[in-house]
Every structure is written in C-alpha cells, then in structure tokens.
C-alpha cells in the first residue's frame with residue numbers, strides 16, 4: 507500500500523510542480539497518472555520515488571509482510587552511460603540486484619537484446635535503450651512498479667509486451683503506477699486514474715465509474731468533454 511499525503515514539490519522560485527496531492531492505493535492495482543504537458547506527472551512520480559525532495563507532505567509505503575518495499579522504475583527516457591557495451595551494463599545491473607534467472611533470460615530473448623550485446627549504449631536507438639530499461643525493471647519481482655510514459659518510444663510489439671507485463675505484475679499482487687498521454691492505454695489497463703492539472707488532482711476515479719457518471723463509453727471522448735468544460739469555466 508502507498509499513501510501520499512499533502513505532497514507538494516517545487517523546483518525553486520514561485521512555481522509549484524505538484525500541489526498538495528493526496529491519494530492512497532492498495533497493492534494489486536494499476537493506477538494511471540494523466541494530464542497535459544507540464545501538469546506534474548513526472549514530478550509526482552519522482553516524488554513517489556524519492557528522486558526529488560518535496561517541500562511539504564509525505565509518502566509512506568507498507569508491504570504485506572512488513573519487509574522493506576522494493577521498487578522497479580522505468581523513466582520516460584532511458585539514460586545509461588554511453589561508452590560501455592550493452593553486455594557490460596547488464597552485468598552491472600545484475601551485480602546491483604539479483605535477478606530471477608528464468609524471467610531474465612525470457613525477457614532477454616523476447617526483447618531481442620542478444621543481438622545488441624557487443625554494441626555501445628551510445629549507438630543504440632531510444633527504443634532499444636527502453637528495452638534495456640524493461641529488462642532491468644522486470645527481471646525481479648518488486649512491490650511497486652513506477653513507469654513514466656511506458657510506451658512512448660516503443661514499437662507496437664514491445665508496447666504490447668510491456669502492457670502484458672504490467673497486467674502480470676498486478677496479478678502477482680504488485681502495485682503498478684504509470685503515467686501516459688494515451689487514453690486508450692489507460693482505459694485498457696488502469697483500475698484507477700488521477701488527472702493532474704497544474705500540479706493538482708482534478709479527477710481521481712476508475713475509468714468505468716468516470717464513464718458511467720459522464721454517460722459515455724469512450725474515455726477519450728469523456729475526458730475531452732470534461733476538459734473543454736473545465737477550460738470554459740476558467741477565466
């Protein structure tokens with residue numbers, strides 16, 4: 507379980523990236539964070555991960571067995587040292603954190619990373635670097651998976667694989683939090699979504715409930731209607 511209380515993040519000056527955000531969620535769920543560019547999705551994710559220091563609020567985790575929680579993270583853009591080989595990077599990851607060998611080898615093969623082992627990271631495409639992130643993130647079981655725009659630079663085949671991994675992790679009892687701009691992806695995967703606007707949560711609902719309340723079947727359309735109404739009421 508994760509509980510986020512009054513979380514506020516600023517990078518300095520007067521601007522606030524995340525404003526007094528509150529939510530809590532149980533394990534075994536997929537939660538999606540959506541919102542326009544600059545609405546604070548990545549900042550909220552970085553706050554959850556402890557990568558940025560909030561100016562107010564707190565985040566607490568409780569794992570079922572009382573053990574320290576483990577987190578897998580896939581950033582929006584994979585940033586690895588450019589002058590080492592793929593094989594060296596993967597060996598480094600394996601030294602940092604033990605992997606489940608069967609899962610690791612399955613992923614390595616599905617992601618077709620074997621063909622890239624002798625290449626320097628700097629020579630890889632963005633999508634191939636994301637595949638290494640997938641391998642790193644999903645080669646061992648975690649309590650929480652945090653994925654920032656998972657499918658942004660992936661081809662349809664690998665996007666499909668990643669979405670299946672998220673569903674598999676939920677079924678195994680982990681909590682999955684991902685941000686996206688793709689509402690179809692949200693409707694397909696999420697048990698619950700948070701719509702951020704200017705750092706605050708504007709909607710916190712399940713896709714089904716939101717559709718029912720708005721008498722729609724298509725989330726894209728329902729959210730666009732909501733958004734247009736929201737802007738109409740702004741000065």
Ligand SMILES: Nc1ncnc2c1ncn2[C@@H]1O[C@H](COP(=O)(O)OP(=O)(O)OP(=O)(O)O)[C@@H](O)[C@H]1O
Pocket residue numbers: 517521522523541542543544545546547548549550
């Ligand atoms: N490192 C940083 N330094 C200063 N300001 C930042 C930094 N990172 C983000 N911001 C600001 O914080 C606000 C929220 O940005 P954030 O990247 O969290 O939004 P986002 O919803 O993830 O955007 P996008 O959809 O474009 O990825 C924006 O105003 C952004 O300019």
